[in-house]
Each structure stands twice: as structure tokens, then as C-alpha cells.
Amino acid sequence: MEKASSLLFAGTHFDRKRFGSDIARFKPKEPRPPPPPPPPEDARKEEAEPPGSPEKKEKKRKRKDKSSASAEIVEGFNVFGCSGSVSSVRNPRSGEADGSNTHRKELAREIERASILRKKHGIHISGYNVPAPLESFEELSSRYGCKSKLLQNLSGLGFKEPTPIQRQAIPVLLSRQECFACAPTGSGKTLAFLSPILMKIKPGTKDGVKAVILCPTRELAAQTTRECKKLAKGRKFYIKLMTKDLSRSGDFEKMHCDILVSTPLRLDFALRKRKLNLSRVEYLVLDESDKLFELGFVEQIDSVVKACSNPSIIRSLFSATLPDSVEELARSIMHDAVRVIVGRKNSASELIKQKLIFAGSEKGKLLALRQSFTESLNPPVLVFVQSKERAKELYKELAFDDIKADVIHADLTQQQREDAVDNFRAGTTWVLIATDVISRGMDFKGINCVINYDFPESAAAYIHRIGRSGRAGRTGEAITFYTEEDKPFLRNIANVMAASGCEVPSWIMALPKLKRKKHRPTRDSISTLPEDNEE
Numbered sequence: 001m002e003k004a005s006s007l008l009f010a011g012t013h014f015d016r017k018r019f020g021s022d023i024a025r026f027k028p029k030e031p032r033p034p035p036p037p038p039p040p041e042d043a044r045k046e047e048a049e050p051p052g053s054p055e056k057k058e059k060k061r062k063r064k065d066k067s068s069a070s071a072e073i074v075e076g077f078n079v080f081g082c083s084g085s086v087s088s089v090r091n092p093r094s095g096e097a098d099g100s101n102t103h104r105k106e107l108a109r110e111i112e113r114a115s116i117l118r119k120k121h122g123i124h125i126s127g128y129n130v131p132a133p134l135e136s137f138e139e140l141s142s143r144y145g146c147k148s149k150l151l152q153n154l155s156g157l158g159f160k161e162p163t164p165i166q167r168q169a170i171p172v173l174l175s176r177q178e179c180f181a182c183a184p185t186g187s188g189k190t191l192a193f194l195s196p197i198l199m200k201i202k203p204g205t206k207d208g209v210k211a212v213i214l215c216p217t218r219e220l221a222a223q224t225t226r227e228c229k230k231l232a233k234g235r236k237f238y239i240k241l242m243t244k245d246l247s248r249s250g251d252f253e254k255m256h257c258d259i260l261v262s263t264p265l266r267l268d269f270a271l272r273k274r275k276l277n278l279s280r281v282e283y284l285v286l287d288e289s290d291k292l293f294e295l296g297f298v299e300q301i302d303s304v305v306k307a308c309s310n311p312s313i314i315r316s317l318f319s320a321t322l323p324d325s326v327e328e329l330a331r332s333i334m335h336d337a338v339r340v341i342v343g344r345k346n347s348a349s350e351l352i353k354q355k356l357i358f359a360g361s362e363k364g365k366l367l368a369l370r371q372s373f374t375e376s377l378n379p380p381v382l383v384f385v386q387s388k389e390r391a392k393e394l395y396k397e398l399a400f401d402d403i404k405a406d407v408i409h410a411d412l413t414q415q416q417r418e419d420a421v422d423n424f425r426a427g428t429t430w431v432l433i434a435t436d437v438i439s440r441g442m443d444f445k446g447i448n449c450v451i452n453y454d455f456p457e458s459a460a461a462y463i464h465r466i467g468r469s470g471r472a473g474r475t476g477e478a479i480t481f482y483t484e485e486d487k488p489f490l491r492n493i494a495n496v497m498a499a500s501g502c503e504v505p506s507w508i509m510a511l512p513k514l515k516r517k518k519h520r521p522t523r524d525s526i527s528t529l530p531e532d533n534e535e
């Protein structure tokens with residue numbers, strides 16, 4: 001991770017002369033200057049919300065009110081490297097002459113309202129000047145002057161009220177603050193980063209890309225582009241997906257593009273070979289950020305971060321899993337970012353009923369899968385295996401059965417991958433066998449069950465895989481097979497299960513903690529043929 005950190009850090013280069021004043025803002029140990037005079041609802045400082053009793057918080061708040069009587073000093077802490085003393089941070093309005101009691105009382109009431117709303121929706125924040133969460137989508141218009149088209153589109157999509165991550169992350173990004181957001185799978189993070197972009201950037205100005213969204217897979221990039229187009233319906237945004245053809249032969253100087261959605265590999269390629277100019281980008285989103293910060297991606301991410309050289313760019317990181325190492329790394333590229341966590345960090349959606357099944361051996365797993373399909377096949381079902389070879393093997397086995405199964409993995413052509421996803425979405429395919437290529441971000445409506453045929457390689461992989469079900473308020477089921485070989489790694493998964501309220505046998509919780517987090521064993525091939533026939 002150290003290598004990654006230095007690379008990413010090295011990726012931010014500015015024209016020092018031209019942007020001297022901006023560079024001064026980015027110097028370590030100095031807080032970012034307060035945002036421009038905020039509208040009333042933005043003009044408050046929020047305190048971090050560690051778990052604690054309401055009484056304690058009430059006392060703390062009262063103490064705070066008392067101590068802030070003259071200067072409206074507000075507590076808070078900044079997870080991203082701002083070393084300014086909390087007590088020296090003042091509300092922008094503190095210098096105002098009135099200092100009236102009414103004004104202070106109103107401010108205190110606003111803070112309390114925001115706090116209650118956050119508590120109700122399990123929102124935890126840290127950072128300075130964190131705006132109040134949204135009570136409704138209508139506030140996008142009353143507080144932020146949102147165009148009616150977006151509201152119409154939200155309503156057309158059937159979205160009646162914001163999800164918790166949308167309530168908090170949208171106002172943060174609209175206040176031009178960087179944001180690090182972690183919320184459960186299927187909780188609407190996509191809309192949380194798309195709406196501020198659609199509200200803040202001007203459509204169709206023809207002077208370059210204004211927003212870049214990076215996703216770890218092509219499927220997710222395509223899905224995000226589709227979602228973005230749905231939300232932008234009726235407005236003249238140029239929204240582009242970076243396809244292979246576009247990255248290889250696009251004429252970016254002539255192309256109109258406001259919002260660009262891409263995988264890191266394709267965007268990096270276009271930057272190097274096609275002279276794509278990203279210097280006017282105002283919003284950079286790293287979706288599934290922990291995946292993007294893994295070493296395989298880091299050089300490409302670095303190149304994108306470097307190319308997005310606009311000093312007032314707003315970067316945001318979104319994911320359902322947020323390892324400490326990624327938080328640390330993020331600190332090196334973000335400025336006074338607000339951290340928004342919904343629920344418990346790194347936990348699975350509570351809407352998913354999770355089960356562990358001991359299958360003994362590889363053959364046992366195939367029998368168990370067939371048995372579960374015979375007893376009750378409730379499509380659509382997503383089955384995860386650990387490699388493309390195993391995906392092909394399992395597909396061959398199930399092809400003999402009377403099940404409408406299909407397979408998706410990295411060896412297929414782009415068209416085959418798209419067809420597999422489309423057929424599954426349309427219900428033509430009942431069972432989709434997949435590698436982790438679709439474990440992140442993919443939003444298939446109403447998946448009833450996720451089966452981890454092969455034990456996931458980490459707790460994060462588990463959370464994302466099972467998160468393909470139990471989305472947008474619906475319930476789902478997740479079954480994880482394990483063999484003798486997987487037993488030592490059970491506890492990692494069991495911890496996630498227990499944290500989301502599932503029952504876990506006590507012997508699993510008593511297993512020793514393992515230092516090694518990744519588990520990807522060599523497994524016997526998937527076949528029901530008797531062993532002596534296998535040659």
C-alpha cells in the first residue's frame with residue numbers, strides 16, 4: 001500500500017506559478033479555507049457522531065452550546081489530515097456583529113434537527129462544516145435550487161425519499177466538499193454521487209469533460225452510464241461511456257462530453273494515446289474505491305488523478321467496504337474530506353438472510369447445489385465461483401440439468417458478457433454462474449439468492465457478492481458452501497454475519513483469528529464423475 005500511496009500522491013501536479021494560491025491551500029497541516037459563505041443550512045459545524053447514549057450526547061451538546069456562547073466555536077474532527085485545533089475553528093458567521101441569542105438558538109435547533117435525522121437513519125459523519133442531511137428530495141430544490149427535471153426523473157423512477165447515504169452525501173458534495181462515503185450494498189450510492197454532478201455542472205457547454213466516474217469493471221461502468229442517462233433525461237448532458245473503440249480511436253478534442261464513465265484501464269489508455277484533456281474536471285468519483293485502490297489499478301488511478309488537474313476539483317470515494325488502509329491512502333489525495341458512514345463500517349446488508357453450509361468436499365458442493373435446486377429453485381439465482389476455469393466447469397455440469405443457466409467471466413467477449421447480463425436481467429437466465437467480475441456494484445433487480453459455491457477470498461469479497469441480493473429495501477438470501485479446507489477462514493465471514501444480526505455457531509466464533517486475510521486455495525475440479533473415470 002505504501003507504493004500505492006506514493007504513486008497517488010505523486011500524481012497531483014499543478015502549474016505552481018499559476019495556481020500558487022491554490023497550492024497554499026493544499027499544504028499539509030493547514031485546514032482548507034472555509035467554503036464560500038454558505039447558505040443558512042450549510043453554515044453549521046457538525047460534531048462527529050461516535051456511538052454513545054443520547055443523554056451523553058445531549059450533555060455534550062449543552063456543554064458545547066455553553067462554551068460557544070461568545071464565538072460559536074464548534075467541535076469536530078477531520079479524518080483527512082487537517083491539523084487545525086478544533087477549538088480554533090469558527091463558524092463563518094461568528095464575526096457578525098449581531099451575535100443575537102435568537103440566531104444562536106436557531107443554529108442550535110438546526111444542529112439538533114440534523115443530529116436527530118442522522119441518528120434515525122444510522123448516519124455517522126466526521127469533518128468540518130458538514131451540511132444537514134436531506135429530509136426529502138424536495139429539499140434539493142428548496143435548499144440547493146435543483147432543476148425540476150431531476151426531481152421529475154427521481155419521481156419517475158419511483159424514488160420517493162432519499163436513502164440514508166443520499167440524505168448525507170448529496171448535501172456534502174453540493175457544498176463542494178470532498179467526500180468519503182461508505183454505505184451498505186444496494187443502498188443507492190450511485191444516485192448519491194450522480195445527483196450532485198447533474199445539479200452542479202452545466203450541460204452541453206462543449207468545453208471539455210466536467211465529471212469523471214471510475215468503476216472497476218466494464219459492466220459496472222455501463223450500468224452507471226445508463227443510470228446517469230435516466231437521471232439526466234430531458235436535459236442536454238453529453239454522457240459518455242468509455243468503450244474500447246472510444247479509448248483507442250476517439251477524437252476527444254472534437255467530442256462533446258460532460259460526464260465520462262470509464263474503467264481505469266480504458267481512461268488511462270485514452271489519456272496516454274489519445275490526448276484526452278481532463279483539466280476541467282470538476283467532479284471525480286471513484287466508485288468501489290477500495291477495489292480501485294488495489295495494486296492492480298493504482299498506476300492507472302494515479303494517471304487519472306494527475307490528469308484531473310483542476311485545483312478546485314471535488315473528489316469522492318464510494319464503497320460498501322472501507323478498509324483502514326484505504327482510508328489512510330485516501331488521506332494522501334483528498335483535502336479535508338467529509339467522511340460519511342451509514343450503519344456499521346464493513347458490514348453486510350441486514351436485509352440478507354445468511355447461511356453457511358458444510359459441504360465436506362468439492363464433490364459435496366456440487367451435490368449440495370443440485371439438491372438445493374431440486375428442493376427449491378427460486379430464480380434469479382447468482383452462483384459465485386473463484387475462477388473462470390471453475391465457472392466454465394460448473395456451467396458444463398449444470399448444462400446437463402434442466403436449468404436455464406448461463407455463465408459470465410473475463411474470458412468471454414464484451415458482447416457475450418453483455419448478453420449474459422442482459423439475459424439474466426430479462427429473466428431468460430435463471431441461474432447465472434459468475435466470477436467476482438460482477439460481484440461489485442451490479443444491480444440486478446430482485447435476485448432471490450446468492451450462492452457462494454466457492455468460499456469468498458475475503459470478508460470484503462463476501463460482503464459485495466452477497467450484496468447482489470437484498471437491494472433497494474428488498475430481502476434476499478445468501479448461502480455459502482464450505483469445505484474442510486475453508487474452515488480456518490470461516491471466522492472472517494462469521495464476523496460479518498454476526499455483525500448483521502445472523503446467527504453463527506459458537507464454535508466458529510471461537511476459531512483462532514487468522515493473520516492471512518486472503519483465501520484462494522487450489523481446488524479439485526468441478527465434476528460428478530467418479531474419480532477413476534476422470535482421466
Ligand SMILES: Nc1ncnc2c1ncn2[C@@H]1O[C@H](COP(=O)(O)OP(=O)(O)OP(=O)(O)O)[C@@H](O)[C@H]1O
Pocket residue numbers: 158159160161162163166183184185186187188189190191319320440441442443467468471472
Ligand atoms: N431513493 C431511492 N429509493 C428507492 N430506490 C432507490 C433509491 N435510490 C436508489 N435506488 C435503487 O436502489 C438500487 C441499488 O442502488 P445502487 O446500485 O446505487 O446501490 P449501491 O449502494 O451502489 O450498491 P453497491 O454497493 O452494490 O454498488 C437500485 O436499483 C436503485 O435504482
